[in-house]
Amino acid sequence: MAKGTLSSSGSLSAKAPEERRERILRATVDVVRTRGFAGARVSDIAEAAGTSQGLVLYHFRSLAGALDAALTLLEDEFYDDLARDLQEQVGPVERLRHMADLGAGQGPAVGDWRLWLELWVRALHDPDARETRESLDRRWRAALREVIAEGVASADFDPLDPDGAAIRLASLMDGLAIQLALDDPDMTTQRLADLWWDAAVLELRMQP
Amino acid sequence: MAKGTLSSSGSLSAKAPEERRERILRATVDVVRTRGFAGARVSDIAEAAGTSQGLVLYHFRSLAGALDAALTLLEDEFYDDLARDLQEQVGPVERLRHMADLGAGQGPAVGDWRLWLELWVRALHDPDARETRESLDRRWRAALREVIAEGVASADFDPLDPDGAAIRLASLMDGLAIQLALDDPDMTTQRLADLWWDAAVLELRMQP
DNA sequence: GCACGTGCTGAACGCTCATTCAGATAGCCT
DNA sequence: AGGCTATCTGAATGAGCGTTCAGCACGTGC
Structure with a gap:
C-alpha cells in the first residue's frame, strides 16, 4: 500500500473539499428527482455521492439543510x-x-x-x-x-x-x-x- | 357510574362500527389535505377521528391501506x-x-x-x-x-x-x-x- | 347464564433513520 | 518535528413511528 501518486489512500480528503461538497449537492438534487423530497434519506444522498453519511451532515448541517441547498x-x-x-x-x-x-x-x-x-x-x-x-x-x-x-x-x-x-x-x-x-x-x-x-x-x- | 342511557361508558362500541370506519376515512382525507400524503401519521388520523391508533389499523390494514381507501x-x-x-x-x-x-x-x-x-x-x-x-x-x-x-x-x-x-x-x-x-x-x-x-x-x- | 365473535383500546415491540461522536488522516504553520 | 485545524469516516445513540398484541366491553346465540 504505497502512498499513491498525490492524493492518498483511505480518506481521499487530500484537496478539493469544495469539489466534494459540490458532488454531494448534485447527488441531493438527483435523489430528490428520483425519490422526491419526502423520500430523500441521508443514506441515499451519501451513496449517490459516494461518501459517508457523516460527511453529508458535516457540509450541510442537517438533511433539511442539504435539501434547502439543493x-x-x-x-x-x-x-x-x-x-x-x-x-x-x-x-x-x-x-x-x-x-x-x-x-x-x-x-x-x-x-x-x-x-x-x-x-x-x-x-x-x-x-x-x-x-x-x-x-x-x-x-x-x-x-x-x-x-x-x-x-x-x-x-x-x-x-x-x-x-x-x-x-x-x-x-x-x-x-x-x-x-x-x-x-x-x-x-x-x-x-x-x-x-x-x-x-x-x-x-x-x-x-x- | 350508572350504565348510562343506551350506549355505554368506556368504549362507545355500542353500534355503528360502520359509522366509525367512515369517520376515520374522513379524518384520513382531512389529514392528507393538511399534512400531505408524506406527512400523514397514524396518530394524526386517530386524533382527527377521535379514536385510538389501534382502530385505524383495525379497520384498514395499515397506514397505506387507509391512504389508499382515502x-x-x-x-x-x-x-x-x-x-x-x-x-x-x-x-x-x-x-x-x-x-x-x-x-x-x-x-x-x-x-x-x-x-x-x-x-x-x-x-x-x-x-x-x-x-x-x-x-x-x-x-x-x-x-x-x-x-x-x-x-x-x-x-x-x-x-x-x-x-x-x-x-x-x-x-x-x-x-x-x-x-x-x-x-x-x-x-x-x-x-x-x-x-x-x-x-x-x-x-x-x-x-x- | 355462558361461551363467543366483533369492536375497540393502550401499551409494548422493533425498525428506520437523522444526528452525534470519538477518532483517523493529512495539510499547514512555527 | 510537532501541534493545530479542516476533512472525513463508521459506529453508536436515540427519537419517532408503524404495527402487534393481550385484553376489555358488549351484544348474540345456545
Missing part, C-alpha cells in the same frame, strides 16, 4: 438556463418559440418537471420552498410578459389581453407539464411544445 | 361531483361556465386543489395513485370534450382544433389551480374562473 442550487440554475437560452435568440417570435421548447425539456433545470412537482408540494408545507417557487414563477412569467411586450412593439403579436395571455400561457405550460412529468400516455415533449405553441398563436393573434 | 373515496366523490354538477345545467355554454366555477372551488372533491397536488406527487412514486389520477384526468377531459362537442353541434362553439382545445383547457385549469393551491398572491378563485373562461371564449371562438 433548492437554491436549482433556483440559480433555473435563472441561468432561462437567461442564457433567451439571450441567444433574436426576435420575439424566435424567443417565444424557444420557450415552447424550453418547457418541453431542454436545459438541466427548467425542463425538469418532476422536480417542479416536488417543489410545488413541498411549497405546500414549507415556507422556504414556497418562497423559492414563487420567485421562480414570477421570473418565468416576467420573461413571458417581456417577450410578449416586445412582440407587441414589433407588431408580431396583437393580444387582446396581454397580461391575461401571459398568465394563461405560463399556467398552461405548468398544466401540460404535469402530464409529461407523470408519463401520461397522451403527452410527449413534442406534443407539449405543439399544444403550447398553438395556444400562443391563438392568444397573441400571430399571423403565419 | 384515495378511492376521493375518486368516487369526484365522479359524483362532476356528474351531478353537469347534469343540473342545460346548454353547453351554461355547462362550460359551470366548469369554470367548479374548478374555482365548489364541490367537496373537485375544487380541492391541494389534494390534487398531493395526488400528483404521490402518483410520481406510487402506481395506485398514478392510475387513480390518470382515470380522474381522463374523466375530466372527456367531460370537457363532450361539452365542446355539444357546443359545436349547437353552433355555440366553433373551435379550430376541438381536441387540442379540450386538452389545453383542461391543462390550463390545472396550471391555474396550482397557483391557487399555493396561495399565490396573484391568484383568487374569481380570477381563476375569469382567466379560464376567457381562454375558453378564445379557444372555442364563442360570440358574446
Whole structure:
C-alpha cells in the first residue's frame, strides 16, 4: 500500500473539499428527482455521492439543510438556463418559440418537471420552498410578459389581453407539464411544445 | 357510574362500527389535505377521528391501506361531483361556465386543489395513485370534450382544433389551480374562473 | 347464564433513520 | 518535528413511528 501518486489512500480528503461538497449537492438534487423530497434519506444522498453519511451532515448541517441547498442550487440554475437560452435568440417570435421548447425539456433545470412537482408540494408545507417557487414563477412569467411586450412593439403579436395571455400561457405550460412529468400516455415533449405553441398563436393573434 | 342511557361508558362500541370506519376515512382525507400524503401519521388520523391508533389499523390494514381507501373515496366523490354538477345545467355554454366555477372551488372533491397536488406527487412514486389520477384526468377531459362537442353541434362553439382545445383547457385549469393551491398572491378563485373562461371564449371562438 | 365473535383500546415491540461522536488522516504553520 | 485545524469516516445513540398484541366491553346465540 504505497502512498499513491498525490492524493492518498483511505480518506481521499487530500484537496478539493469544495469539489466534494459540490458532488454531494448534485447527488441531493438527483435523489430528490428520483425519490422526491419526502423520500430523500441521508443514506441515499451519501451513496449517490459516494461518501459517508457523516460527511453529508458535516457540509450541510442537517438533511433539511442539504435539501434547502439543493433548492437554491436549482433556483440559480433555473435563472441561468432561462437567461442564457433567451439571450441567444433574436426576435420575439424566435424567443417565444424557444420557450415552447424550453418547457418541453431542454436545459438541466427548467425542463425538469418532476422536480417542479416536488417543489410545488413541498411549497405546500414549507415556507422556504414556497418562497423559492414563487420567485421562480414570477421570473418565468416576467420573461413571458417581456417577450410578449416586445412582440407587441414589433407588431408580431396583437393580444387582446396581454397580461391575461401571459398568465394563461405560463399556467398552461405548468398544466401540460404535469402530464409529461407523470408519463401520461397522451403527452410527449413534442406534443407539449405543439399544444403550447398553438395556444400562443391563438392568444397573441400571430399571423403565419 | 350508572350504565348510562343506551350506549355505554368506556368504549362507545355500542353500534355503528360502520359509522366509525367512515369517520376515520374522513379524518384520513382531512389529514392528507393538511399534512400531505408524506406527512400523514397514524396518530394524526386517530386524533382527527377521535379514536385510538389501534382502530385505524383495525379497520384498514395499515397506514397505506387507509391512504389508499382515502384515495378511492376521493375518486368516487369526484365522479359524483362532476356528474351531478353537469347534469343540473342545460346548454353547453351554461355547462362550460359551470366548469369554470367548479374548478374555482365548489364541490367537496373537485375544487380541492391541494389534494390534487398531493395526488400528483404521490402518483410520481406510487402506481395506485398514478392510475387513480390518470382515470380522474381522463374523466375530466372527456367531460370537457363532450361539452365542446355539444357546443359545436349547437353552433355555440366553433373551435379550430376541438381536441387540442379540450386538452389545453383542461391543462390550463390545472396550471391555474396550482397557483391557487399555493396561495399565490396573484391568484383568487374569481380570477381563476375569469382567466379560464376567457381562454375558453378564445379557444372555442364563442360570440358574446 | 355462558361461551363467543366483533369492536375497540393502550401499551409494548422493533425498525428506520437523522444526528452525534470519538477518532483517523493529512495539510499547514512555527 | 510537532501541534493545530479542516476533512472525513463508521459506529453508536436515540427519537419517532408503524404495527402487534393481550385484553376489555358488549351484544348474540345456545
